[in-house]
Amino acid sequence: LGDFFAEQGNYEKARSMIDQQLKINEKLQFRFGLAGAHGNSGGLYRRQGNYVQAEQCFEKSLIVTRDLGMKGGTGFNLFMLSLLALHQNDYSSAVSRFGDYFEYARAIDEKLCLSRFFTGMSAVAGGADQPERCAKLFGAAQAIFDTIDYRIPQFDRTEFDRHIQIARDQLGSAVFDTLSKEGWSMTVELAIELTMEIKMTKLLFPYPVKTL
Secondary structure (H helix, E strand, C coil): CHHHHHHCCCHHHHHHHHHHHHHHHHHHCCHHHHHHHHHHHHHHHHHCCCHHHHHHHHHHHHHHHHHHCCHHHHHHHHHHHHHHHHHCCCHHHHHHHHHHHHHHHCCCCHHHHHHHHHHHHHHHHHHCCCHHHHHHHHHHHHHHHCCCCCCCCHHHHHHHHHHHHHHHHHHCHHHHHHHHHHHHHCCHHHHHHHHHCCCCCCCCCCCCCCCC
16 A cells, blocks of 8 residues: 555655554564565655665665565665665766676576666666767667566656666767667677676676576
8 A cells, every 4th residue: 555655646645554564564573574664665765755764764674685585575675775876876886786786686587687787777877978888788678678578667767767868868869779779689798798898986897697
């Protein structure tokens, strides 16, 4: 219910539901439930633009999911922390966090992980004034999306598009689309190498490369 009301934009009602969720799970000392409740709370704060509180909630959830071996939950929290860096235009932190997500989640669901990772790093490249890399990684992400049913939720998609649009404006749509097609045709290995070329204050790659 908290998620439902948050998606509807009824943040007051969403907060009421999530606070009840937290209290119930704390009373029961149900740590699996607490992990979800903290994650839901972080998601609501993120929608409201309160990124400090959102990060605190996702970090709390991450501690529990790691402690309990909740692989899916851990991957989710790492991905949300990556998005928080993008929300704040903190591209150096985004490189680090998307790298953490990639390193952890690839072994769980490779195609899902790669689609999110390439999209995230495309957004980083767009915001960091590397439009050619942005366009190619955007295409590499689309190639993965063409093979799976998953689609990034609209709220997250809007955040990615905000950064990718910077590159599209710099290159022009025709050039961006041409480079995107090149990225679509890339092997996974070449696309990962392209992420390694994104210039940041800290270069936190490479990670092990393997084929789909």
